[in-house]
Amino acid sequence: MHEPRYPALTWGDFQLAWGQRTLIMGIVNMTPDSFSGDGLAVGADAAAWAESAATQGLAQVAEGADIIDVGGASSRPNAAAVPPAVESARVGPAIRALRAVLPPHIPISVDTTSVMVAQAALAAGANMLNDISGLHAEPDLARVAAMAGVPLILMANMRGISKHDVVAEVARYLARGIDRALAAGVPWDHVILDPGFGFGNTPAENMTLVRRFDALLALGRPLLLGVSRKSTLGAILDDAPVAERLEASLAAAVAGVQRGAALVRVHDVRATWRAMRVADALRYGVA
Numbered sequence: 001m002h003e004p005r006y007p008a009l010t011w012g013d014f015q016l017a018w019g020q021r022t023l024i025m026g027i028v029n030m031t032p033d034s035f036s037g038d039g040l041a042v043g044a045d046a047a048a049w050a051e052s053a054a055t056q057g058l059a060q061v062a063e064g065a066d067i068i069d070v071g072g073a074s075s076r077p078n079a080a081a082v083p084p085a086v087e088s089a090r091v092g093p094a095i096r097a098l099r100a101v102l103p104p105h106i107p108i109s110v111d112t113t114s115v116m117v118a119q120a121a122l123a124a125g126a127n128m129l130n131d132i133s134g135l136h137a138e139p140d141l142a143r144v145a146a147m148a149g150v151p152l153i154l155m156a157n158m159r160g161i162s163k164h165d166v167v168a169e170v171a172r173y174l175a176r177g178i179d180r181a182l183a184a185g186v187p188w189d190h191v192i193l194d195p196g197f198g199f200g201n202t203p204a205e206n207m208t209l210v211r212r213f214d215a216l217l218a219l220g221r222p223l224l225l226g227v228s229r230k231s232t233l234g235a236i237l238d239d240a241p242v243a244e245r246l247e248a249s250l251a252a253a254v255a256g257v258q259r260g261a262a263l264v265r266v267h268d269v270r271a272t273w274r275a276m277r278v279a280d281a282l283r284y285g286v287a
Contacts, residue, residue, distance in 0.1 A: 026060030064273030099125035146185035158200030
């Protein structure tokens, strides 16, 4: 594999330095119905949710997370739609609480496809947008990112899309998202891409995505890989439940890093950080 080279992504007080080690994005789910079973929004006390989010995010940073990603709507298949006002009410207090306790150099990302939610999250202290529709749900999200001057993660969501060659289709999907982002004024170096492991693909297609991950490097932007606790891994392990997918998550993450992933989005930060230390030593050399 030809090792990709990207200039450091710098905005405001934040910097993501690519190509030195694999960066880790920790997940904070403010949802009662997250597939991973770690959602925090399970009661009526918003202040308690926010405090729990801050505690979880701070612990993840201590374990090695470089970014904290906050979501207020489950992305699992057939999840109930969450109105933007409800989603905003979930993520806003959590982001404010996180920003108050996290080190100032740690960016907070909001996982949303909604312009309204993105604007509320940015006002609360978010520093990145993570759109799992790749600008297909609400293309104006790109304009929000451009006006705020924040990075934008575009994911390929292949649900409902027929595929002959999953890698080629994912590449086309992401290329359309890139075009929309650039047309809205998002700088080239503010775009990060996520091939969408587990979003509308069969287990075989998901494995093909990881196996041929390096083919997506041709898109020219850093690649995020989100395999943590996904159902494909459970299927491979004879229907292992979410709580028993850690080793599989680490194996898939390492495989993706060996094929060019720059960033991994995970639930289990400490274990991932240790696995990445070894994967990065193989990829970049021992410091």
